[in-house]
Amino acid sequence: MSSDQDKLIAESVEKALQGDMDAINNIEDRVTRSKAKAALVKANREAKAAVAEETPRAEKSKAEEAPQAEQTFAAQVAVALEKKFPGSLDTEDVNGHIQMKGEQWYEAAQYLRDNPDFLFDSLQCVTGYDYGTSEDLEVRYNLHSMTHHHAIEIRIKIDRNDSKIPSVEQVWRIGDWFERETYDMYGIEFVGHSNMTRILCPEDWAGWPLRKDYETQEMYHGIVVPKVKDGWE
Amino acid sequence: MGVLENRFQDNVVVASMDKLLGWARSTSPWFFQFGLACCAIEMMATAASRYDLMRIGMIPRSSPRQADVMIVAGTVTMKMSLRVKKLYEQMADPKYVIAMGSCATSGGPYWQYGYHVLKGVDLVVPVDVYIPGCPPRPEALIEGLLKLQEKIQAERPLTKKIA
Ligand code: SF4
Numbered sequence: 342m343s344s345d346q347d348k349l350i351a352e353s354v355e356k357a358l359q360g361d362m363d364a365i366n367n368i369e370d371r372v373t374r375s376k377a378k379a380a381l382v383k384a385n386r387e388a389k390a391a392v393a394e395e396t397p398r399a400e401k402s403k404a405e406e407a408p409q410a411e412q413t414f415a416a417q418v419a420v421a422l423e424k425k426f427p428g429s430l431d432t433e434d435v436n437g438h439i440q441m442k443g444e445q446w447y448e449a450a451q452y453l454r455d456n457p458d459f460l461f462d463s464l465q466c467v468t469g470y471d472y473g474t475s476e477d478l479e480v481r482y483n484l485h486s487m488t489h490h491h492a493i494e495i496r497i498k499i500d501r502n503d504s505k506i507p508s509v510e511q512v513w514r515i516g517d518w519f520e521r522e523t524y525d526m527y528g529i530e531f532v533g534h535s536n537m538t539r540i541l542c543p544e545d546w547a548g549w550p551l552r553k554d555y556e557t558q559e560m561y562h563g564i565v566v567p568k569v570k571d572g573w574e
Numbered sequence: 575m576g577v578l579e580n581r582f583q584d585n586v587v588v589a590s591m592d593k594l595l596g597w598a599r600s601t602s603p604w605f606f607q608f609g610l611a612c613c614a615i616e617m618m619a620t621a622a623s624r625y626d627l628m629r630i631g632m633i634p635r636s637s638p639r640q641a642d643v644m645i646v647a648g649t650v651t652m653k654m655s656l657r658v659k660k661l662y663e664q665m666a667d668p669k670y671v672i673a674m675g676s677c678a679t680s681g682g683p684y685w686q687y688g689y690h691v692l693k694g695v696d697l698v699v700p701v702d703v704y705i706p707g708c709p710p711r712p713e714a715l716i717e718g719l720l721k722l723q724e725k726i727q728a729e730r731p732l733t734k735k736i737a
Contacts, residue, residue, distance in 0.1 A: 542690060543653040550689055557689040561652050564697050566689065 350377045357381050358388075415439060418459065418493055425452055431498065438481075438494035446497060447507040447533070453484060453493075454512055460488045464509070467519035469527035471501075474554040478504050478527060499529065501552075508534035526551040592730045599642070599668065600726035603719075606641035606665065607634035610648030613675035613709040617647040620712040630719060638664040643722065644699075645715075649677040649684065650692040662699040670702045670726070671695070672718055679704045 349368065354377060356364035365381065368374040419435045426449055431440040441449065453461045461484035470479040477498045485492040499506055508531035510516040520531040521540040528549035531537060539546065547558045557567055582588070589597075605627075609617060621627045621634055635641040638661045650658055662671065673695050676682035681693035695701060702725060705718040 541653075543656075546652075546690075555689075562656060564652070564655060564692065566652065567693075 346373055346376075349373060350380055353377050354380045354384055358384060414491060415493060418453070421456070421458070422449055422452070425449075438496055440496050440498070443497050443499060443506045447509060447512070450482075450509045450512045459491075459493075460486045461493065462487050464513035464515050464519070465492075467516065467523050469523040469529055469551060471527065471551065471553050477501060478529060478552075480506055480523065480529060482509075504529045505532050506530070507532055508537075510534050525549075528552065592732050593727075595731055596727045596729055599729075600723040602631040602633075603643045603670065603722065603726065604633050604635045604641050605643040605645050606638055606661070607636060607645075608647075608661075610646070610650060610654060611677060613647040613677065616709040616712055616715065617645055617674065620715045625712040625716065627716075627719075630716070630723065632719065638662075639666060641665055642668065643670045643672060643719075645672045645674050646678040646695045646699075646701075647674045649682065650695050650698075651690050652692055653690070655692040655695075655698050658695065659698045668726075668729075668731075670722055671699050672703045672705065672722060673701045674705045674715060674718070675710055676706060676708045679706065682708060 350373065353364040353368060357377075358381070365374060365377045368377060415437055416435045419430060419433070419439050422439065422441070423430050423433075426445045429442055429445045429449055431442050434440070453459050463485045464482060465485050466481075466483040468481040468483075470481060472479065478501045479496055479498050482495040482497075483492065484495065497506060504527070506529060508516065508520055510520060510531070511533070517534070517536070518540060520534055521536070521538065523529050524531060524534075524537060525539045525541050526549060538544065542550065543561075546561075548555050559566060607617075607621075609615070619625060621632075627633075632643075638644075642665075644662060644665065646658065662669070673679045677684070677691070678695045681688060681691050684691035685693055692698065703718045703722045705714055707714050710718070
C-alpha cells in the first residue's frame with residue numbers, strides 16, 4: 342500500500358512540475374493529496390536552489406554591463422537632442438545627466454515628452470542650485486517616463502544676475518508649482534509661466550532665501566525678524 | 575459666617591459680582607481652534623476623549639468671534655504672523671492667548687536660522703500663559719489651561735482700579 346502511495350505521489354508531482362496541477366488535485370485520498378502537495382513544494386524549492394547556484398555568474402556579467410547601459414541611454418538622449426536642436430547642449434560630456442543651454446529648452450522639453458523613443462511624460466522634480474556667491478545658478482529637471490521606465494536629469498546653468506529661463510509649465514502642468522517654488526527660493530524667473538509669483542514666502546518678502554548671498558531682512562511689517570540675543574550662540 | 579447664617583431662604587447663594595463673573599468666565603473658556611504645526615497634534619489629542627478638555631469647560635470654536643482663548647499651537651511663520659494678529663483682533667473681549675510649545679514661545683528650533691519664523695508670538699499679540707515643550711504633552715497643556723483659569727478667576731472686572 343505504502344509503495345503504491347509513494348508511486349502515486351511521485352507520478353503526480355512529476356506531472357505538476359510540468360504544469361499539470363490536476364494530477365495532484367484529482368487524488369482521491371486526502372492524506373495522499375496533502376503529502377503530494379508537500380512533496381511538490383519541496384521539489385520546487387530544490388529546483389529553485391539549483392537555479393540560484395547557477396545564476397551568480399550570469400548576474401555578475403549583467404552588473405558589469407549595467408552602468409555602461411545607463412550611460413549610453415543618457416548619451417543617446419544627448420545625441421538625439423543635439424541632432425534635433427544643434428548647439429543646444431552646453432557640453433558634450435554626458436555623465437549621467439545632460440547639461441543644456443537655456444535658449445531652446447521649451448522646444449526640447451516638448452520633444453522629450455512627445456518623441457516615441459523617450460516619452461518623458463512625467464516631470465518629477467525641479468531643483469534650483471547655487472554654485473556660490475559669484476558663480477552661476479542652475480536649474481535641474483528630473484524627467485521620468487511611465488511607459489519606458491527610464492529617467493534622465495537635465496541641468497541648465499543660468500547667469501545669477503540675469504536669471505531667466507523658459508518655463509515648461511505648459512509642457513508638464515506639474516511644473517507650475519515646481520517653478521514657482523524655485524522662483525520663490527532662488528529668484529529664477531521662468532519666462533512664460535502663467536503666474537510667476539511667490540508660493541511659500543509672503544508676497545512682499547525681500548530676497549531669495551536659498552541663494553548663498555541671502556541676508557535676512559531686519560523688519561517685516563514692523564516685526565523684528567532675527568531676534569538673536571546678545572551672548573547667545 | 576455668623577452674619578449671613580439663617581438670614582436667607584434655602585438655595586440662595588451669596589457672592590460678590592466680581593467673583594461670580596470670574597467663576598463664570600474661567601470655567602468656560604472656549605478656545606479658538608487652529609493648528610499651525612506639530613504642536614497642533616498634541617492640542618487635538620488634548621481635546622479628544624482621552625484627555626477630554628470638555629471637563630474643564632473648553633470647547634473648540636471655529637470662529638474667532640465665538641472664542642475666548644486663542645491657543646497658538648505651532649510654528650508661526652512671518653506670513654502667518656499678520657494673520658494671527660488679525661484673528662486676535664477679531665476676537666471679542668475678554669480674550670486670552672496661550673503660547674503653546676517652544677515655537678510659539680520663542681521660535682523654537684528655528685530661533686536662529688529660521689529666516690521665515692516669527693521668534694515668539696508675543697511679538698504680535700499679548701500672551702497670558704507660556705507652555706514650554708516641543709511639543710508639550712497634553713498634561714502640560716492642561717496645566718497651562720488651569721493656570722489660565724486661575725488667572726481669569728483672580729481678575730476683578732467690576733472693581734475700579736485705583737490709579
Ligand atoms: S514647539 Fe516643537 S512640536 Fe511644537 S510646533 Fe514647534 S517644532 Fe513642532
